[in-house]
Amino acid sequence: MPAPEEASTSSVPTPTFKSLGLIDPLLEALEQLNFKTPTDIQTEALPHALQGRDIIGVASTGSGKTAAFALPILQKLWEEPRGLFACVLAPTRELAYQISQQFEGLGAAMGVRCATIVGGMDMMSQAVALAKRPHIVVATPGRLNDHLENTKGFSLRGLKFLVMDEADRLLDMDFGPIIDTILKAIPRERTTYLFSATMTTKVQKLQRASLSNPVRVEVSEKYSTVSTLLQYYLFMPLPQKDVHLIYLANSLTQNSIIIFTRTVHDAQRVSIMLRTLGFPAVPLHGQLSQSSRLGALAKFKSGGRKVLVATDVASRGLDIPHVDVVINYDVPTHSKDYIHRVGRTARAGRSGKSITLVTQYDVELIQRIEGTLGGKQMELWPIDAEEIALLRERVDEAGRVAINEMKDQGMRGGHGNKRRRDGGGRDDRDRDDDVVEAGMPTKKRSKGRR
Structure with a gap:
């Protein structure tokens, strides 16, 4: 197969959505959604997509890539109105809901119908939604495969578009075998868009298997942080991590903050400890019910809660505007995870801060991250x-309250009574549940993988 063409990135005057060739109903929707000018990925991808080409898009979170694939799909749907038209695969449930919302917003004037098919929700009500012949299905792979196997009358045989968003993460989460199954269930004659923050060997293999003569558009360096982000660290002995975190929360009380932890156990424990001390905090991790996850996000995005304590389930893909500060309670094992976490703030030209808690055991990791950042x-x-020193006693007491509350909830040691069947023996490491729900065998997780 020939290598994908490289799209030209020569310096030209900034185009408008109209000059890129979009139709009036979409231009009106963009105006209503306050999309003023195309982002770099939209400028590079849209002309090729509107010509019907397969696209490989290499772009980081927050680059506007959802509109880059949604707009050409909606334009083609306007020209050829029909039933199930496009399927978008996303690695997490929250990202799937977010993509659906953007499709519905951009396609409001066209009466576009979307179905969001993810794990953790009732299969029967999803089957009813699919029976109503939506134009767009946005799904996590495990649950989509469940419906292909078990929902009578549902198929993807008439599909015109397939999108794989955050492809590197889809493959990191062991969705590869399920995606192979889905690819066999859809027409060969289709248009395919593959978007990824990084081009790993797995993503390149998926590209060769699923795209036909694609155009590659790349608008971001592999690893970088924006210039408006101020990056700090705090050094302390490991036993003093909690008190330093509360000191930061006290100092930044007027800011919206995301605190990232390595494990589900710590996300839950830290959020309870913060609430005990009077901070409006909500947790977000993979062991919460889907309604709890969506509720936590909604509260944080609306400003009802100022602090979100999350595992890496929230580090990529989610559009959470106006995050002032990102705090890394744990130093990420992989440098790219650091990039994705701190990318939650300083978005769309705004300034932001990241603060990383560093113990004596984290120095090598921090040096590696700084090396990655040039x-x-x-x-x-x-x-x-x-x-x-004055906070120490109150924080220790709040920590004991949190541990006792988690014991009452059945989360002893972060494992809980419902042990996760991820085959890795580390039940508190976060991941999406759809691999398990689909009944697929999962590999033992490598140390530090989220």
Whole structure:
């Protein structure tokens, strides 16, 4: 198969959505949604997509790639109105809901119908939604495969478009075998878009298997942080991590904050500890019910809660505007996870801060991250040692309250009574549940993989 063409990135005046060739109903929807000018990925991808080409898009979270694939699909749907038209595969449930919302917003004037098919929700009501012949299905792979196997009358045989969003993450989460099954159930004659933040070997293999003579558009460096992001670190002994976190929360009380933890156990524990101390915090992780996950996101996005304590389920793909500060309670094992986490703030030209808690065991990881950032060093966040000492007793007590509350909830040691069948023996490591729900065998997780 020939290598994908490289799209031209020569310097030209900034185009408008109209000059890119979009039709009036979409231009009106873009105006209503306050989309003023195309982003880089939209500028590069739309002309090729509107010509009917397969697209490989390499772009980071927050680059506007959802509209880059939604707009050409909706334009083609306007020209050829019909039943099930496009299927979008997403790695997490929250991202699937977000993509559906954008399709519905952009396609409002066209009466576009979307169905969101994800794990953790009732299969029967989803089957009813599919029977109503939506134009767009946005799904996590495990649950989509369940419906292909078990829902009478549902198929993807008439599909015109397939989109694989966050493809690197889809494959990181062991969805590869399920995607292979889905590819066999859809027409060979189709248009395919593959979007990914990084081009891993697995993504390149998927590209060769699923795309035909694609155009590749790439608008971001592999690893980078924006210039409007101020990056700090705090160094402390491991036993003093909690008190330093609460000191930061006190110092930043007027800001919207996302705190990232490595495990489900710590996400739950830290959120309870914060609430005990009077901070409006909500947790977001893979062991919550789907309604709880969506509720936590809605509260944080609306400003009803100022602090979101999350595992890496929230580090990519989700459009959470106006995050002032990202705090890494744990240093990420992989540098790219750091990039994705801190990318939750300083978006769309705004400024933002990231603060990483560093213990004596994390120095090598921090040096590796700084090396990935081209040697850019984080600054030391100033602290008041006396204030930290005064907080110590209250924080220790709140920590005991959190542990006791988790024991009452059945989350002993982060494992809980419902042990996760991920085959890895580490039940508190976060991941989407759809692999398990689809009945697929899963591989043992490598250390540090989220």
